[in-house]
Amino acid sequence: MSKPTDYELYEQIRNKDKTALETLYNRYEKLLYSFAHRMMKDQQAAEEVMQDVFIKLWRGKGAGQYVKERGKFSSWLLTITRNASIDLIRKKKAQEVEWDQRDSMNEEMPGVEEVVTDKEERDQLRKAIDTLPDEQQRMICLFYFQGLSQREIAEKCEIPLGTVKGRVRLALKKLREHLDEKGGTTDE
The missing domain is CATH 1.10.1740.10 (RNA polymerase sigma factor, region 2, helix turn helix motif)
Structure with missing residues (x-):
């Protein structure tokens, strides 16, 4: 059998x-x-x-x-x-993230300087992202802010996986250069 x-x-x-x-x-x-x-x-x-x-x-x-x-x-x-x-x-x-948020509620409130620094860094990052071409901005937003994998981005945008990888790599290079020029990155 x-x-x-x-x-x-x-x-x-x-x-x-x-x-x-x-x-x-x-x-x-x-x-x-x-x-x-x-x-x-x-x-x-x-x-x-x-x-x-x-x-x-x-x-x-x-x-x-x-x-x-x-x-x-x-x-x-x-x-x-x-x-x-x-x-x-x-x-x-x-x-x-939920636990981290709960834990952070029990910590001391950050000082004004820390809040301002965080806001300045976010603003610098936002401005740097705005300097990217639209297709690179979209890749960065989908990859980092929405948490999609490169393969998922390729499927969602109906473009080859290699194109997604290239755009993400190029966008990160441009962001790094832009932030280095503005003094917006630290290597701590």
């Missing part, structure tokens, strides 16, 4: 066959765990990602539909794992 294919197991899972889910889990757990662990650099987070992937697979939600003609099942599962890892990373960053 031959082993069922990934696609056959996937179809059985869509019909709520728990044995098929278990078989697929056993087949891919090591691959998905090691992939998630490489991204997360944390054992518990990698396990959480793996659990999320298989829950999505079981529920048929949040994972999209696997289409055999578009590529290998393992590639599709790795994409779901990557997306789940990124989601968890972003969630953890948001929680860290």
Whole structure:
């Protein structure tokens, strides 16, 4: 008796066959765990990602539909794992920011000099960004202020990934030069 294919197991899972889910889990757990662990650099987070992937697979939600003609099942599962890892990373960053904000409320209020310095630095950065061509401004805003990856920017803007990388690199170089001219950067 031959082993069922990934696609056959996937179809059985869509019909709520728990044995098929278990078989697929056993087949891919090591691959998905090691992939998630490489991204997360944390054992518990990698396990959480793996659990999320298989829950999505079981529920048929949040994972999209696997289409055999578009590529290998393992590639599709790795994409779901990557997306789940990124989601968890972003969630953890948001929680860290929230905790940092709460902690900072308990600290002393900054003096006028510190507030003015921060505002001046922000103003200098804003002015420096305004000197960039529109397409470079957009790359910087999407990359640094909205937290999109370069690949996500390429997809959103419908331009090649290499173009995004080049624009970000050039924009950073111009910003560094502009801020150095204005005395706006420190290397502390």
